[in-house]
Amino acid sequence: MVVLTMDDRAPTYSRTKKTPIQEIRASLNTAVSTPFWLDQPQRPPVTPALLEDTTADLLVVGGGYCGLWTALIAKERNPQLDVVLIEGNEIGWAASGRNGGFCESSLTHGEENGRRHFTEDLPTLSRLAAQNFQDFQDTLVRYDIDAEYENTGLLTVATEEYQVAALKRASQEGGSSTRTFYDSRSIQTMMTSPVFRAGMFESDGIALVHPAKLVWGLKRACQQLGVRIFESTPAVKLRGESQCVTVETSTALIRSRKVALATNGFPSLLKRARFLTIPVYDYVLATRPLTRAQLDDIGWASRFGITDSSRQFHYYRLTSDNRIIWGGYDAIYHRGGKVRPAYDQRPATFETLADHFFITFPQLRGISFTHAWGGMIDMSTQFVAFHGLALGGRVAYSAGYTGLGVGATRFGAQVMLDLLSGHSTELTQLKMVRCKPVPIPPEPFAYPAIQLTRRAIDKSDANGGRDGLLLRSMELFGVGFDS
Numbered sequence: 001m002v003v004l005t006m007d008d009r010a011p012t013y014s015r016t017k018k019t020p021i022q023e024i025r026a027s028l029n030t031a032v033s034t035p036f037w038l039d040q041p042q043r044p045p046v047t048p049a050l051l052e053d054t055t056a057d058l059l060v061v062g063g064g065y066c067g068l069w070t071a072l073i074a075k076e077r078n079p080q081l082d083v084v085l086i087e088g089n090e091i092g093w094a095a096s097g098r099n100g101g102f103c104e105s106s107l108t109h110g111e112e113n114g115r116r117h118f119t120e121d122l123p124t125l126s127r128l129a130a131q132n133f134q135d136f137q138d139t140l141v142r143y144d145i146d147a148e149y150e151n152t153g154l155l156t157v158a159t160e161e162y163q164v165a166a167l168k169r170a171s172q173e174g175g176s177s178t179r180t181f182y183d184s185r186s187i188q189t190m191m192t193s194p195v196f197r198a199g200m201f202e203s204d205g206i207a208l209v210h211p212a213k214l215v216w217g218l219k220r221a222c223q224q225l226g227v228r229i230f231e232s233t234p235a236v237k238l239r240g241e242s243q244c245v246t247v248e249t250s251t252a253l254i255r256s257r258k259v260a261l262a263t264n265g266f267p268s269l270l271k272r273a274r275f276l277t278i279p280v281y282d283y284v285l286a287t288r289p290l291t292r293a294q295l296d297d298i299g300w301a302s303r304f305g306i307t308d309s310s311r312q313f314h315y316y317r318l319t320s321d322n323r324i325i326w327g328g329y330d331a332i333y334h335r336g337g338k339v340r341p342a343y344d345q346r347p348a349t350f351e352t353l354a355d356h357f358f359i360t361f362p363q364l365r366g367i368s369f370t371h372a373w374g375g376m377i378d379m380s381t382q383f384v385a386f387h388g389l390a391l392g393g394r395v396a397y398s399a400g401y402t403g404l405g406v407g408a409t410r411f412g413a414q415v416m417l418d419l420l421s422g423h424s425t426e427l428t429q430l431k432m433v434r435c436k437p438v439p440i441p442p443e444p445f446a447y448p449a450i451q452l453t454r455r456a457i458d459k460s461d462a463n464g465g466r467d468g469l470l471l472r473s474m475e476l477f478g479v480g481f482d483s
């Protein structure tokens with residue numbers, strides 16, 4: 001077994017490689033670019049595109065989790081409703097089929113962020129979050145969706161000394177009975193890694209799913225309830241008419257009484273929503289399946305998900321065949337703010353991720369990665385989804401989930417349907433629904449501003465978590481950069 005020793009002064013993770021570069025490249029050289037989750041024999045065939053004009057009571061644009069939940073819940077609320085869902089590409093090809101599969105109950109991108117932006121609504125939000133988490137699970141059972149749902153909990157580890165006290169404090173907050181703190185010695189009974197200095201295990205409100213099986217299961221459930229789904233059907237324009245909204249697709253027109261836009265960080269059909277998100281790319285590796293001996297070497301006996309505590313954090317978990325999914329750290333914004341398939345591959349980030357993997361698990365040096373991919377995240381400046389209405393209340397939109405949309409998109413779907421109902425409900429009264437995040441400046445200002453922020457975040461991580469002037473000022477204005 002190879003053991004790395006820790007230099008206490010240097011940050012554990014940085015862009016400077018600690019593993020020999022030839023070894024990193026060898027571990028990556030057979031990795032395919034298809035996301036592991038989508039590289040499955042049960043990937044369903046693509047449904048045909050819409051070729052003739054049609055009408056609907058509700059048209060959903062976007063076939064990721066948010067759109068599918070919207071269509072599903074709309075049919076559950078009113079089975080008579082004629083619901084059409086159009087997807088520009090293939091259901092689940094984007095974030096919903098390529099994410100880490102961490103399903104967190106939080107609707108506020110974590111407690112701290114919730115306290116920062118929505119203090120007055122916190123008790124309501126935590127009740128709604130718990131309800132949404134339970135309803136999510138119940139839906140999988142109701143429609144027999146095998147999304148490999150595992151209620152595992154989450155281990156958050158400190159990989160730097162300054163992070164230990166914060167984890168300890170978090171584990172004691174509010175006399176929590178679901179959180180356990182592990183010090184430098186006891187953490188090694190949870191997992192064996194030379195970089196773990198402490199950890200906090202949260203047993204409540206965190207599950208793991210197979211992202212693509214979830215999206216495919218939701219598609220099937222929608223079809224069972226009578227939702228008409230058309231793939232390869234991008235919406236290009238919408239306009240309000242007296243009694244309906246007309247949506248122009250590349251092949252036909254749809255006249256619908258109501259429209260729900262679930263298009264994530266793709267260019268919105270509504271001008272007003274375009275400056276509320278930016279596309280940030282997040283990258284992921286999957287190893288080949290670990291043997292029993294390799295699993296024993298790292299001591300990952302329970303199947304909990306793991307994240308670390310730096311601002312640029314990693315997330316990792318096991319698949320059902322015991323591969324490690326290892327993602328995060330770099331959050332890349334490409335100049336011009338475009339969404340492009342070419343951005344799903346970034347060799348420099350894959351090498352950084354592989355280096356960090358071997359720093360964390362030197363026991364696994366020599367293992368190869370079978371899949372390496374990236375995906376677009378719809379970052380909003382509060383890291384929390386925003387929702388709204390347009391065209392006289394006939395069009396709703398929901399986006400901005402910032403890397404935590406597996407569970408929260410189900411809630412966003414309900415918000416859109418409540419907004420479209422025209423009634424005031426508990427959800428439509430939330431500050432999170434009434435107020436929009438601070439917009440992001442357009443190009444050419446966005447790119448340099450984001451590069452400056454990324455550098456400041458790098459510095460903060462290397463500097464014991466101490467934020468410089470830029471990050472402190474941004475905090476003051478309720479603005480942040482994350483994935």
Ligand SMILES: Cc1cc2nc3c(=O)[nH]c(=O)nc-3n(C[C@H](O)[C@H](O)[C@H](O)COP(=O)(O)OP(=O)(O)OC[C@H]3O[C@@H](n4cnc5c(N)ncnc54)[C@H](O)[C@@H]3O)c2cc1C
Nearest residue numbers: 062064065066088094096099100102235264375404405406
């Ligand atoms: C690498 C990565 C890791 C992540 N890890 C996690 C995680 O572990 N946990 C977590 O909670 N979240 C995670 N996320 C975020 C999560 O995946 C998203 O928040 C969630 O999938 C968003 O769902 P969505 O339906 O809004 O978006 P999408 O899945 O992107 O779906 C939007 C769909 O709309 C379609 N579309 C766009 N414009 C049009 C148009 N004009 N006409 C027709 N169709 C259109 C697109 O083709 C796309 O299929 C991660 C994301 C990425 C990229």
